[in-house]
Amino acid sequence: MSLLEFEDVHQSYGDEEVLRGISFGMDRSDVEVVIGPSGSGKSTMLRCVNRLTDIDSGTIYLDGEPVTTPETDVNDLRRRVGMVFQDFNLFAHRTALGNVTLGLREVLDYSKEEARAEATSQLERVGLADQADSYPAELSGGQKQRVGIARALAMDPELMLFDEPTSALDPELIGEVLRVMRDLAEEGMTMLCVTHEMGFARSAASTISFLDEGRVVERGPPEQLFEAPEHERTGEFLERLTSLHGGQQG
Amino acid sequence: MSAALAPDVVLSAVVGGVDTGVVLQASDWEFVYRNRRFLLLGAGVTVALTLTSVVLGLLAGLPAGIVEVYGTGPVAGAVRRTGVLLRGTPILVILAFTFFVNPVNLGAFEAATLGLGLRSAAYQSQIFRGAIQSVGGGQMEAARSVGMSQYEAIRHVVVPQALRRSIPGFQNEFTIVLKDTSVAFFIGLAELITRGFNLFTQPGQSESVLEVILAVSAVYFVLTVLTNQGLELLGRRFAIPGTGGER
Amino acid sequence: MSAEAAEEPGEAVTTRGTIGVELGRRPLFYAVLAPFWAWLLVRWAYDWVVEPGTNVTAREPFFPTEPFVAAGETLRGVAAGAPAPVGGVLDWLAGGFDFVAFGLEALPQLAAGAWVTVVLTVVSILAGLVLAVPLSVARVYGTRAVRYPALAVTELVRGTPLLAQLFVLYFGLGLTKYVREVPGVGVGVLPDTAVVVGLIGFTVNSAAYQSEYIRSALLSVESGQLTAGRAIGLSKVAAIRHVVLPQGLRFAIPGWSNELIYLIKYSSLASFITVRELFFRAEAIGNETYLFVEVYSVAALFYLALVVSASAFMSYVESRVAIPGLGTTGR
Numbered sequence: 001m002s003l004l005e006f007e008d009v010h011q012s013y014g015d016e017e018v019l020r021g022i023s024f025g026m027d028r029s030d031v032e033v034v035i036g037p038s039g040s041g042k043s044t045m046l047r048c049v050n051r052l053t054d055i056d057s058g059t060i061y062l063d064g065e066p067v068t069t070p071e072t073d074v075n076d077l078r079r080r081v082g083m084v085f086q087d088f089n090l091f092a093h094r095t096a097l098g099n100v101t102l103g104l105r106e107v108l109d110y111s112k113e114e115a116r117a118e119a120t121s122q123l124e125r126v127g128l129a130d131q132a133d134s135y136p137a138e139l140s141g142g143q144k145q146r147v148g149i150a151r152a153l154a155m156d157p158e159l160m161l162f163d164e165p166t167s168a169l170d171p172e173l174i175g176e177v178l179r180v181m182r183d184l185a186e187e188g189m190t191m192l193c194v195t196h197e198m199g200f201a202r203s204a205a206s207t208i209s210f211l212d213e214g215r216v217v218e219r220g221p222p223e224q225l226f227e228a229p230e231h232e233r234t235g236e237f238l239e240r241l242t243s244l245h246g247g248q249q250g
Numbered sequence: 251m252s253a254a255l256a257p258d259v260v261l262s263a264v265v266g267g268v269d270t271g272v273v274l275q276a277s278d279w280e281f282v283y284r285n286r287r288f289l290l291l292g293a294g295v296t297v298a299l300t301l302t303s304v305v306l307g308l309l310a311g312l313p314a315g316i317v318e319v320y321g322t323g324p325v326a327g328a329v330r331r332t333g334v335l336l337r338g339t340p341i342l343v344i345l346a347f348t349f350f351v352n353p354v355n356l357g358a359f360e361a362a363t364l365g366l367g368l369r370s371a372a373y374q375s376q377i378f379r380g381a382i383q384s385v386g387g388g389q390m391e392a393a394r395s396v397g398m399s400q401y402e403a404i405r406h407v408v409v410p411q412a413l414r415r416s417i418p419g420f421q422n423e424f425t426i427v428l429k430d431t432s433v434a435f436f437i438g439l440a441e442l443i444t445r446g447f448n449l450f451t452q453p454g455q456s457e458s459v460l461e462v463i464l465a466v467s468a469v470y471f472v473l474t475v476l477t478n479q480g481l482e483l484l485g486r487r488f489a490i491p492g493t494g495g496e497r
Numbered sequence: 498m499s500a501e502a503a504e505e506p507g508e509a510v511t512t513r514g515t516i517g518v519e520l521g522r523r524p525l526f527y528a529v530l531a532p533f534w535a536w537l538l539v540r541w542a543y544d545w546v547v548e549p550g551t552n553v554t555a556r557e558p559f560f561p562t563e564p565f566v567a568a569g570e571t572l573r574g575v576a577a578g579a580p581a582p583v584g585g586v587l588d589w590l591a592g593g594f595d596f597v598a599f600g601l602e603a604l605p606q607l608a609a610g611a612w613v614t615v616v617l618t619v620v621s622i623l624a625g626l627v628l629a630v631p632l633s634v635a636r637v638y639g640t641r642a643v644r645y646p647a648l649a650v651t652e653l654v655r656g657t658p659l660l661a662q663l664f665v666l667y668f669g670l671g672l673t674k675y676v677r678e679v680p681g682v683g684v685g686v687l688p689d690t691a692v693v694v695g696l697i698g699f700t701v702n703s704a705a706y707q708s709e710y711i712r713s714a715l716l717s718v719e720s721g722q723l724t725a726g727r728a729i730g731l732s733k734v735a736a737i738r739h740v741v742l743p744q745g746l747r748f749a750i751p752g753w754s755n756e757l758i759y760l761i762k763y764s765s766l767a768s769f770i771t772v773r774e775l776f777f778r779a780e781a782i783g784n785e786t787y788l789f790v791e792v793y794s795v796a797a798l799f800y801l802a803l804v805v806s807a808s809a810f811m812s813y814v815e816s817r818v819a820i821p822g823l824g825t826t827g828r
Contacts, residue, residue, distance in 0.1 A: 050728060052727065052728065075730045075731065075732050076730065077730075078728055078729065078730040079729070079730035082728075082729075083728040085724075085725060085728075087721060089721040089722060089724060089725035089728075090725070091722060091725065091726070091740050091744075092719075092722065092820070092822060092823050093740075093743045093747065093823055102726075102729070102731075102739060102740075103729035103730060103731065106731055106735055107729060107730040135820055135821040135822060135823075136822060137820075137822020137823070138821050138822070151729065152728075155729055
């Protein structure tokens with residue numbers, strides 16, 4: 001059974017239909033990379049999973065349970081699904097450690113000491129134990145994003161969502177974030193990533209989806225999409241992306 | 251009757267008379283209605299005092315703001331210190347000085363204008379100072395580099411932009427002055443709240459206290475709303491695209 | 498001008514204006530303020546603990562006035578025999594000594610008034626904050642049913658003069674006769690009836706203005722912060738409480754400095770509802786001695802000292818809770 005399953009999901013903002021019937025499933029430990037031109041609905045698709053955006057019709061299942069019903073406990077859903085944002089969204093008033101402990105303390109009811117220990121080990125995991133007491137404003141973009149990943153990981157999620165995690169970063173800082181993502185993938189984390197890092201997609205993804213105008217135009221393993229795309233548009237888009245974002249090896 | 255001379259007597263007379271005055275009564279609203287001309291005249295005085303004070307504040311505050319930014323030496327220092335003095339003292343104390351202490355014997359209206367106007371100038375200078383500083387040094391450099399003198403640059407480049415930027419702050423200051431004209435009650439000026447006070451302190455009218463004060467408050471509220479709306483229109487009228495003035 | 502500069506374009510936030518004093522590099526201010534507060538605290542303690550029974554007007558100053566009176570008289574005597582320009586200067590100096598002597602005489606009463614002023618200010622701003630936080634949260638995040646009532650309350654309060662509000666409470670609603678029944682009112686150093694009515698008025702008024710400061714501060718917290726809080730599973734209330742408010746309240750500190758200064762100055766309006774605060778005491782002394790220039794000058798100095806102290810205190814608070822990248826410097 002799939003860990004995450006989209007079943008004919010539609011979503012619109014006002015008159016504009018952003019998602020026009022998305023259906024796909026991914027298994028535990030899959031790494032799904034979603035690509036597509038801007039405005040194709042990639043971010044919306046991600047935000048529907050943890051209900052930051054509500055869908056109009058269709059169903060999303062997490063571990064076999066529908067999570068788009070009115071009865072769903074969204075706070076519990078979001079605990080189970082970690083999210084990493086394009087512009088980090090670190091809590092500006094808390095240190096790196098404080099960013100990680102907030103959810104542990106307030107959502108998982110850890111004691112102060114437990115939260116501290118857990119947060120420290122999560123920061124170690126992303127290589128930032130030495131920056132635990134720094135405030136977001138004192139960190140580089142790459143460090144901020146790694147704290148963002150640690151913050152999400154601390155909730156022990158079943159699935160991680162990455163919403164263009166490297167597109168707000170200076171080129172020289174992208175590598176350190178991709179390295180953490182790659183490690184996660186190797187540890188067996190289930191990941192749904194919107195990213196244009198073709199190096200990462202080629203080597204770490206189990207499946208790539210090409211999204212255009214709210215539909216999955218083509219979906220398959222990286223070799224298939226890169227070497228022999230079924231649709232002309234997929235090939236064109238991948239070619240453009242690779243020339244722009246292919247150089248980064250994380 | 252001047253409220254300033256014997257507040258205790260007046261107050262105890264009023265408070266002693268209030269027993270069941272909390273209940274709003276039709277007859278008391280009638281009393282307010284009968285005296286509508288009397289109250290509206292007070293509103294007229296309030297509006298007039300607001301205008302004279304704001305204008306005085308503008309005339310003194312704009313130059314003061316410019317001096318605070320570009321001035322040097324003892325003049326600028328004196329302007330800054332006077333500003334702190336006026337902003338750090340209650341308007342009540344300022345009015346005490348302009349009315350009771352002032353060697354030139356001013357009428358209540360003139361003394362109130364002087365006090366409220368100077369205090370407003372002290373605040374308006376800060377609004378203009380902030381606006382001028384927000385225009386930024388680049389504009390000044392650009393003006394100087396096309397050959398304008400510092401005075402010309404301030405006059406033609408900086409101030410026109412700063413004035414537009416100061417409209418939200420000015421709007422705020424205008425309503426503060428409007429509300430603070432009520433403090434002229436202290437020097438017995440027959441503006442809105444003084445007239446209200448005089449009405450409900452009339453013998454036998456202590457039951458209408460709440461009605462009178464609510465009516466007076468309502469007039470103030472309408473005046474504040476009208477002022478805000480009017481100045482907002484003004485702000486839109488003079489807005490320049492891309493300068494943050496447009497709504 | 499941080500309050501003005503922080504405004505979003507198109508957001509006309511009603512501020513009450515700073516006094517624009519910048520402290521920290523001015524040892525002179527502290528040289529004057531420190532003895533002022535030392536004297537004031539000793540005076541209050543002495544009046545409550547050592548001689549609690551003495552009537553305020555009968556209290557003796559700590560410092561002898563005779564030397565100043567004598568010095569003034571001597572100078573005037575010398576001035577009478579001196580040539581014109583020198584005599585004029587000496588006369589002026591003698592006036593200075595008279596002023597100091599009078600000021601010293603007035604100090605105990607003004608200290609008693611300053612206590613009430615401080616109580617009015619401090620209690621109102623804190624109680625006002627307690628009301629202002631839910632009011633502003635209701636306006637930013639509330640549903641229609643709570644947003645509009647909150648808007649109505651703040652607009653009504655901000656659209657009418659404080660003096661009118663005090664009159665409504667004191668004369669219109671006659672709150673004194675209810676407050677009088679409350680046990681503890683007016684006992685010992687506890688505020689008396691009129692002060693409590695004043696406190697109610699200032700608290701409501703301040704709550705409305707503070708809610709406006711906090712509202713604009715909350716709006717200036719990036720929306721991504723709330724989203725990120727929700728994304729780790731915090732409920733909306735918890736995310737506002739733990740993520741948005743800690744940042745928003747820091748943004749609101751410059752507004753509070755304004756509010757504190759405003760309350761110190763406008764607490765003088767309480768004298769119209771028989772509250773014996775600083776201005777009331779000054780006016781009473783003036784009415785008794787007819788030395789209006791002198792007494793209002795001393796009162797003005799008192800207010801300045803309180804206002805400048807408040808300003809310095811708030812800068813200290815701001816620096817204490819400052820977080821890198823957050824607050825006035827970060828914007």
